[in-house]
Amino acid sequence: MPGRRGMRSSGWGGKFRGCGYRMTVPRQSIMDVLSVTNKHLSAEDIYMEVHKIYSNVGLTTVYRTLELLTQMGLVVKFDFGDGRARYELIEGSKSGHHHHLVCTGCKRSIEYTDFINEETEFLERAEKELSKKYKFDIKNHIIQFYGLCDKCREKK
Amino acid sequence: MPGRRGMRSSGWGGKFRGCGYRMTVPRQSIMDVLSVTNKHLSAEDIYMEVHKIYSNVGLTTVYRTLELLTQMGLVVKFDFGDGRARYELIEGSKSGHHHHLVCTGCKRSIEYTDFINEETEFLERAEKELSKKYKFDIKNHIIQFYGLCDKCREKK
DNA sequence: TTGATAATGGAAACCATTTTCAATAAGAAG
DNA sequence: CTTCTTATTGAAAATGGTTTCCATTATCAA
Ligand SMILES: [Mn+2]
Ligand SMILES: [Mn+2]
Ligand SMILES: [Zn+2]
Ligand SMILES: [Zn+2]
Numbered sequence: 340m341p342g343r344r345g346m347r348s349s350g351w352g353g354k355f356r357g358c359g360y361r362m363t364v365p366r367q368s369i370m371d372v373l374s375v376t377n378k379h380l381s382a383e384d385i386y387m388e389v390h391k392i393y394s395n396v397g398l399t400t401v402y403r404t405l406e407l408l409t410q411m412g413l414v415v416k417f418d419f420g421d422g423r424a425r426y427e428l429i430e431g432s433k434s435g436h437h438h439h440l441v442c443t444g445c446k447r448s449i450e451y452t453d454f455i456n457e458e459t460e461f462l463e464r465a466e467k468e469l470s471k472k473y474k475f476d477i478k479n480h481i482i483q484f485y486g487l488c489d490k491c492r493e494k495k
Numbered sequence: 496m497p498g499r500r501g502m503r504s505s506g507w508g509g510k511f512r513g514c515g516y517r518m519t520v521p522r523q524s525i526m527d528v529l530s531v532t533n534k535h536l537s538a539e540d541i542y543m544e545v546h547k548i549y550s551n552v553g554l555t556t557v558y559r560t561l562e563l564l565t566q567m568g569l570v571v572k573f574d575f576g577d578g579r580a581r582y583e584l585i586e587g588s589k590s591g592h593h594h595h596l597v598c599t600g601c602k603r604s605i606e607y608t609d610f611i612n613e614e615t616e617f618l619e620r621a622e623k624e625l626s627k628k629y630k631f632d633i634k635n636h637i638i639q640f641y642g643l644c645d646k647c648r649e650k651k
Numbered sequence: 652t653t654g655a656t657a658a659t660g661g662a663a664a665c666c667a668t669t670t671t672c673a674a675t676a677a678g679a680a681g
Numbered sequence: 682c683t684t685c686t687t688a689t690t691g692a693a694a695a696t697g698g699t700t701t702c703c704a705t706t707a708t709c710a711a
Contacts, residue, residue, distance in 0.1 A: 361657060361708050382699080397660040402699065410599055415641070418574035422668080423698060440631050443566055449629055454621050461617055465610050469640060473605055475596050477642040484625060485571070486633040517677050517688060538667080553691040558668065578699080579667060657708075664701070675690070681683090 358411055365389070365396045369404045370428075377433035379417060379425040379448065412478030421446035429479060438482040444491030448483075458482070514567055521545070521552045525560045526584075533589035535573060535581040535604060568634030577602035585635060594638040600647030604639075614638070 351370045352362035372380070372388045380388070386401045405426050408414035417425045419441050427434075436459070440449040462480060470477045507526045508518035528536070528544045536544070542557045561582050564570035573581045575597050583590075592615070596605040618636060626633045 356709095363658065363708070365659075395660080399661075399700080400659055403658085412642075416576070420572070440625060440629055440633070442631075443634070449631065451625060451629065453625060453628070454617075457617065458621075461610075461613065465614075466640065468609060469596060469607060470642070472609070473596055473607065474645040474648075475598075475605065475640070475642055476644075476648050477596070477640045478599070479642075480638065480640045482636065482638050484622065484631070484633045484636045486568075486626070486631055486635075488632075489630040492630075492632050512678095519677070519689065521690075551691080555669085555692080556690060559689085653711085655708105655710095657706105659706070660704100662702090665699080667696105667698095669694105669696070671694080672692100673690105675688105677688075678686095680685085 354411075354413070360407065364393060365400045366404050368393050368396060369401060369408075373408075373414065373426070373428040374431055375433070379419070379427060381423045381425055383423070385426070415479055415481060417448075417481065419446055419448045438484075440484045440486070440488075442488035442491055443485055444487050447488065449488070510567070510569070516563065520549060521556045522560050524549050524552060525557060529564075529570065529582070529584040530587055531589070535575070535583060537579045537581050539579070541582070571635055571637060573604075573637065575602050575604045594640075596640045596642070596644075598644035598647055599641055600643050603644065605644070 351367065355362045355366065368389045369385060372385050376388075378384075382401050382405060383398065385405070386396070386398045389396050389401065405414060405416070405424075408426075408428075409416050413428065413430060415427050415429060417427065417439070419425060419439070420443060434450060435452065436455055437450045437452045438458075440451060442448070466477050466480070469475060507523065511518045511522060524545045525541060528541050532544075534540075538557050538561060539554065541561070542552070542554045545552050545557065561570060561572070561580075564584075565572050565582075569584065569586060571583050571585060573583065573595070575581060575595070576599060590606060591608065592611055593606045593608045594614075596607060598604070622633050622636070625631060
């Protein structure tokens with residue numbers, strides 16, 4: 340009965356090898372953490388999470404793997420303005436496709452999925468034309484609205 | 496004949512004072528640099544540019560002013576992945592409203608203005624509904640497509 | 652099982668950004 | 682114009698997320 344234990348081995352290994360990389364314990368465990376969360380984890384967040392199970396995985400490796408995943412287009416790296424990068428798995432992520440409202444006051448982000456349908460239609464067309472016109476191989480995208488959240492506005 | 500000398504005093508002072516801040520020489524000179532460029536300047540870029548004319552303005556002040564401008568919603572802060580933030584004036588910027596294709600290889604960015612009309616329509620509607628639904632005071636937004644540019648793709 | 656080499660972890664280095672604090676200057680009041 | 686309050690500033694030092702180094706280890710094709 341393949342595929343039990345929560346789809347843990349859902350083919351990440353193949354994905355890595357397909358790109359000429361090796362599948363390792365640290366990489367697998369990082370993918371596990373990313374697949375399960377629905378938060379915006381920083382490198383250190385991921386490191387601590389992985390550390391619970393494999394206490395010998397280093398923070399350096401977490402950074403390296405995240406960079407690799409970003410290059411592979413499997414992960415998006417976000418900057419919400421709080422001084423550390425945050426990462427989200429695209430394929431197979433808990434939250435579906437979504438975007439963010441980012442508060443420039445408290446640096447928190449709110450996910451929204453409104454307009455995703457209209458947006459998808461629009462983005463698909465844009466992606467196609469832009470990649471042709473600028474000879475650009477588009478892997479993914481972000482949309483972020485900046486402003487003040489409820490709480491930060493009244494604090495003003 | 497008011498307003499000569501290239502619209503230098505195009506009311507930035509009023510903008511600052513209107514928000515309860517003072518207009519100072521460093522702030523004015525930073526606005527001057529931002530108004531004239533059509534590049535994506537980092538804090539240090541701006542510092543060096545300002546330094547040519549006011550050699551006593553400090554890098555710290557540049558950072559502080561950029562933070563202020565971002566909070567005021569006059570400037571957008573970008574992260575193109577090269578380890579330093581980049582800033583663009585919104586109102587009165589040389590390039591009009593536009594977005595970016597960001598290469599995850601060489602970290603360079605390409606501006607595009609295609610689809611801006613359709614996009615504006617879409618974004619206006621989104622902004623209105625999102626700010627109501629999430630009680631969020633939206634100041635501005637970014638859209639970025641990530642991928643590999645022409646050169647970085649063939650290097651692979 | 653073996654060998655070539657990709658990948659790793661820990662420590663040190665890096666460096667963009669922030670903090671500190673005494674000195675300065677904007678601008679309201681008179 | 683002069684005075685006074687205090688927002689603003691510059692230089693230096695501190696901060697801390699991320700990267701670099703390098704000797705050791707583990708992956709996986711043969
Ligand atoms: Mn998210
Ligand atoms: Mn731009
Ligand atoms: Zn907030
Ligand atoms: Zn490139």
